[in-house]
Amino acid sequence: MLPELGTFLRFQMQRHLQAALRRPSDIVGPLIFFLMVITLFPIGLGPDPKILASLAPGILWVVALLSSLVVSGRLFQADYEDGTLEQLALSPHPLAISAMVEVFCHWLLSGVLLALASPVFAALLSMPSQAIPVLMASLILGTLCLSLIGAVAASLTVALRRGGVLLSLLSIPLTVPVLIFGTAAVREAALGYDPSSWLALLGALAAGGCILAPLAIAAGLRISLEA
Amino acid sequence: MWSIVHKMGSPPWFYRFANVAIAWLLPIVLMALVVGSIWGLLIAPPDYRQGNSYRIIFIHVPAAVVALAGYYVMATAGLMSLVWKIKMADTAMRALAPVGAALTFVALVTGSIWGKPTWGAWWVWDARITSMLILFFLYLGVMALSEAFDNKVAAAKACAVLSLVGTVNIPIIYKSVDWWYSLHQPASIKFTGESAIDASMLYPLLLMIVAFYGLFALTVLLRMRAELLITYSQSAWLRSELS
DSSP states (O other), rough: OOOOHHHHHHHHHHHHHHHTTTOOHHHHHHHHHHHHHHHHHHHHOSSSHHHHHHHHHHHHHHHHHHHHHHHHHTTTTTHHHHHHHHHHHHHHSSSSHHHHHHHHHIIIIOOOOOHHHHHHHHTTTTTTTOOOOOOHHHHHHHHHHHHHHHHHHHHHHHTTTTTHHHHHHHHHHHHHHHHHHHHHHHHHHHTTTTOOHHHHHHHHHHHHHHHHHHHHHHHHHHHHOOO | OOOHHHTTOOOHHHHHEEEEEEEEHHHHHHHHHHHHHHIIIISSSBBBBTTTGGGGGHHHHHHHHHHHHHHHHHHHHHHHHHHHHOOOHHHHHHHHHHHHHHHHHHHHHHHHHHHHHHSSSOOOOOOOHHHHHHHHHHHHHHHHHHHHSSSSHHHHHHHHHHHHHHHHHHHHHHHHHHHHHHOOOOOOOSSSSHHHHHHHHHHHHHHHHHHHHHHHHHHHHHHHHHHHHTTTTSSSSHHHHHO
């Protein structure tokens, strides 16, 4: 008996979240990576709070992008290796939707957590506190875009043995608009201007990505299953 | 119209088509390149402000224009390969990516050489240079992905998906980079209305753009024909074609 789409999606979500929560080191790892890379900047650039504050929006966003790239390599990997992905592709429910469930869970446990932790990192770089809500909002919207882009690249490289570097090579050029809009929003807020237009653009990217990316992800996964 | 699409899909038909097209294109492209280069580099008047250094425009602009158009051609081939499963579209994609990357590279290098006397620096992070650099990365991504698969059919499909994703993204990337920074001179060739570039410079430039399109088509056809010769070296139709 095949469950209805709603039940099916709930099961899928439970499965992904449970699997992720049973390996907490995979969730904490990217946050520690973020913290460590942030630490490198004051060491490399010198401890002057003024310089750090002026560079903070760019540094925080670039590091968020890198840590999102690092984790998106794991997307679909486990499901591909144990054959779950093949079952999902064979199921009458659209692969685009079941893949989106995985991307969504991935985003909740990587991007949203990163956004929630970002005030600490912003304080380390002495960023003005009025920019912190905008930083969090931009990271929540932006990491959704990054997860979608990473998922497209991961769907194409999941079957390849040396997919890691390739995944970054495929994703980085596509992430440029996200980085531009994200840093612009935070910088405007740090300077005391209104960042809402940049946040709106990020939201538009996220909304458009949620519609178009699943099609590309499903096509990519089917290709990887055939390869 | 559909019969042409079907014929295009057949390697023997395409091989014969490529032979004829190359025989016609080769002299025309060579002539256009020679005439355009002499016209642009020697005959066209020097620029009022930049002197002779502006002449690199006759290489730089055509390479940049065709490099960008090449990505869309590649994505169209990708769409054809995904929708109609046309074999020759796969071959076209494989042939297109390195040519497009090379043109993008030429545009970047000539832009950098042009930048030295004009801006006083080899590299300036302005909007168009940055966009071209990202286009170069997009081409490299397609090439790397195509290399990574052992299965040729899967490689072509994966590259098709990637180049379609890139096509959706290119306008967004261009617009965002444009907002990010704009210190470049505004576009000076307009096909409608008053052109900001004088006719004595515009005509050789247009001729060079046409010549570069021809060169692009010629290179891609040569690469596709070479791949056909390798892939079908053992098949009867190619042997009878060559004998």
